[in-house]
Structures are given as structure tokens and as C-alpha cells.
Amino acid sequence: MSDACAAAVLGGGSFGTVIGNIIAGNGHRVSLWLRNPERAGEINHKHENSEYLPGYTLDNNLAATCILAEAVADVEIVFVAVPSKSFRDVVRDLAALLPEQTIVISLTKGIEPGGFRLMSDILREELPRNPRGVLSGPNLAREIAAGQVAGSVIASETAAINTLIHDLLHSDSFLVYSSADMFGVELGGALKNVYAILAGIGAALEFGENTVGMLLTRSLAEMSRFAVHLGANPMTFLGLSGVGDLFVTCSSPLSRNYQVGVALGKGQPLDDILGEMDQVAEGINTLGLLKTEADRRGIHMPLVNGLYAILYEQRPVVDVFDDMMHTEEQQDVEFVTH
Ligand SMILES: NC(=O)C1=CN([C@@H]2O[C@H](COP(=O)(O)OP(=O)(O)OC[C@H]3O[C@@H](n4cnc5c(N)ncnc54)[C@H](OP(=O)(O)O)[C@@H]3O)[C@@H](O)[C@H]2O)C=CC1
Numbered sequence: 572m573s574d575a576c577a578a579a580v581l582g583g584g585s586f587g588t589v590i591g592n593i594i595a596g597n598g599h600r601v602s603l604w605l606r607n608p609e610r611a612g613e614i615n616h617k618h619e620n621s622e623y624l625p626g627y628t629l630d631n632n633l634a635a636t637c638i639l640a641e642a643v644a645d646v647e648i649v650f651v652a653v654p655s656k657s658f659r660d661v662v663r664d665l666a667a668l669l670p671e672q673t674i675v676i677s678l679t680k681g682i683e684p685g686g687f688r689l690m691s692d693i694l695r696e697e698l699p700r701n702p703r704g705v706l707s708g709p710n711l712a713r714e715i716a717a718g719q720v721a722g723s724v725i726a727s728e729t730a731a732i733n734t735l736i737h738d739l740l741h742s743d744s745f746l747v748y749s750s751a752d753m754f755g756v757e758l759g760g761a762l763k764n765v766y767a768i769l770a771g772i773g774a775a776l777e778f779g780e781n782t783v784g785m786l787l788t789r790s791l792a793e794m795s796r797f798a799v800h801l802g803a804n805p806m807t808f809l810g811l812s813g814v815g816d817l818f819v820t821c822s823s824p825l826s827r828n829y830q831v832g833v834a835l836g837k838g839q840p841l842d843d844i845l846g847e848m849d850q851v852a853e854g855i856n857t858l859g860l861l862k863t864e865a866d867r868r869g870i871h872m873p874l875v876n877g878l879y880a881i882l883y884e885q886r887p888v889v890d891v892f893d894d895m896m897h898t899e900e901q902q903d904v905e906f907v908t909h
Pocket residue numbers: 582583584585586587605606607623652653654655657660661678679680681710711712713849850851853
């Protein structure tokens with residue numbers, strides 16, 4: 572563990588709370604910024620965030636505040652854990668508050684609506700002088716809160732930042748690895764959410780394990796093909812932030828994206844599903860942005876096209892899966908084996 576330092580985590584949902592608590596548990600002072608004063612009071616007085624992680628005890632080193640300036644005062648590192656659609660608004664407010672040496676790390680796994688901007692792009696645009704990075708991996712917040720071992724990948728502009736974040740977060744139950752491929756690590760975390768929705772549909776349709784294995788493999792091929800086309804390192808997709816996160820999100824009922832897929836597979840309309848969810852499932856927004864970008868670049872994405880047809884072109888789930896699984900596999904298989 573590094574010498575005690577001070578960090579802020581912006582966003583008091585499931586993942587922000589868990590990451591803040593890991594850092595606090597390592598002996599560092601953590602300010603958790605959130606917008607709900609009752610919840611901030613509960614965190615400060617009862618050491619619990621019962622809305623998002625009931626029963627998970629928060630460390631005494633973690634203090635909540637609803638005042639952004641207070642949260643980031645005198646911290647060396649800021650982690651941002653708000654949904655992608657709010658990310659720019661939140662980091663824009665940081666511009667007037669952060670000295671240029673403060674490191675900003677995105678925990679968010681999404682794409683900004685209205686373009687194909689990753690969170691690190693937004694950081695570069697809104698906080699051009701601050702060093703930045705992303706943390707991504709198979710990190711279901713509820714499992715981490717339950718004390719299960721998990722691993723994650725820090726990818727940033729320099730090895731020194733990676734080391735700093737590693738030392739801040741690494742523990743016996745949260746293992747942190749380093750990567751120089753910030754783009755690939757970030758893209759892996761965002762793209763897998765789309766394929767988790769498909770996997771959830773497959774679960775609702777009671778696919779056999781062979782079919783699940785094929786769907787997962789083709790998902791990996793497709794997301795890797797897209798990411799490599801845009802400049803990511805293909806090896807990144809064989810690591811924790813690629814296949815690792817894809818596997819966990821496509822197989823765990825704890826995943827919100829997978830849950831959306833299960834409900835879709837059972838015939839529930841998308842609007843009803845989203846209306847009932849009180850947590851973010853980034854894959855829905857990512858799907859449309861991914862399809863637009865893939866079409867624009869002419870990248871072969873049969874699974875994305877199939878999911879899009881289910882959600883927005885009223886094509887029956889069973890027909891789409893039938894097409895997806897039987898017709899266009901050849902190009903994917905070639906990609907995987909070369
Ligand atoms: N949960 C997980 O297992 C993991 C999640 N992630 C990623 O982390 C990001 C956040 O996810 P997660 O914590 O799970 O989401 P949740 O839905 O659990 O919580 C989202 C949090 O963001 C807050 N928020 C939303 N908009 C704003 C805003 N404009 N200003 C301030 N706060 C805001 C919400 O506040 P309020 O409560 O007031 O609505 C809430 O506290 C997502 O991109 C997700 O993909 C990454 C790894 C694992």
C-alpha cells in the first residue's frame with residue numbers, strides 16, 4: 572500500500588461506493604460525492620449506502636458530501652463513477668475546481684450519447700491538462716461488496732499513474748493490473764454491455780451451454796473486431812477488461828445489462844423494463860451508438876444488428892436469433908482463428 576493520500580469518488584451508486592470503500596479500507600482518506608443529502612447523511616452516520624449496497628459496511632475513512640468543491644478539495648486523485656449520460660456535466664464542473672496535476676480516472680463503462688465519445692475523450696476535452704486514465708474489468712459491485720476476489724485493469728497515459736492507482740486500490744481481494752492500452756481497456760468495458768443484453772435474451776430462451784459458448788465467442792470476436800478497427804490492441808480483448816468482463820457480464824444475474832436481456836427475452840417491452848430499473852444499464856445507449864459507428868465504418872456486426880432489430884425494428888427475438896446463429900458465422904470464425 573502507498574503512503575496515505577486523499578482521493579475523491581464522484582457518484583455514490585453501487586460502483587462508486589465500492590471503489591471508494593476499497594481505497595478507504597487501504598488507509599486513504601476518501602470523499603464520496605453524491606447528490607442525495609439523506610444518503611450522504613446515512614453514509615456519514617451509519618456507514619452504509621442502503622439504497623445501492625444494503626448491509627455493506629463502509630470504512631471510517633470514507634466521508635460523503637453533496638458539495639463537489641468540498642469533495643475534491645486537496646485530493647490527488649478523482650475517480651468518476653456516474654453514468655455516461657451525466658459524465659460530461661459532472662467533469663465540466665471540475666474544470667474550475669481541480670489543479671492541473673490532479674489525476675482523473677474514469678470508472679464509467681459507456682459511450683456518450685450524441686457521438687462516439689469515450690469517457691477519456693470527454694476528460695481530454697473538459698480537463699485537457701489533467702492526467703487521466705480508466706479502470707475496467709469484471710467488477711460486479713455487489714460481489715466485490717460481498718468480499719469476493721476480483722481483478723481490474725488500470726490503463727492511463729503513464730506507467731507512473733498506473734503504479735499510483737495500483738498502490739491505492741490493490742488489496743488481497745481486489746487485484747489491480749496495468750495496461751498501456753487505455754483505448755482498448757475502456758472500449759472493452761463499454762462494448763461488453765451490449766453483448767450482455769444478448770446473453771440475457773439467450774438465458775430467457777433457455778439456450779444450451781454449447782449455444783451460450785458460441786454466442787459468447789462470437790460476441791468476443793465482434794467486439795474485438797470493432798475495437799481493433801478503431802485502433803485498440805487485440806491482446807487487450809484476451810485480458811480481464813475484454814473477455815474477463817464479457818464473460819462475467821454475459822453470465823451473471825447480478826449484471827443489470829444481462830437482467831435487461833432476460834426481461835426482453837421473456838417478452839417485456841423495453842420501456843417497461845427501463846422504467847422499473849433504478850440502476851443504470853449502459854448497454855441500451857451503447858447499442859445505438861455502436862451500430863451507427865459500425866455502419867459508418869463498414870464493420871461487420873451481425874450480433875449488434877440483430878439486437879438492434881429486436882429493440883427498434885420490432886423483429887421477433889426468435890427469428891433474429893435464428894438468423895444470427897445460422898447465417899453469418901463464417902467471417903467471425905475466420906477472425907478468431909487468425
Ligand atoms: N455496478 C457495477 O457493478 C459496475 C458499474 N460500472 C460502471 O460505473 C458507472 C456507474 O455505475 P453504477 O455505480 O453501477 O450505477 P448506479 O446506477 O448504481 O448509480 C449511479 C450513480 O450515479 C449518480 N448520478 C447519476 N447522474 C448523476 C449526476 N448528474 N450527478 C451526480 N450523480 C449522478 C446516481 O445518483 P442518484 O442515486 O442520486 O440517482 C447514482 O448514485 C456505469 O457506467 C457502470 O457501467 C463499472 C463497473 C462495475
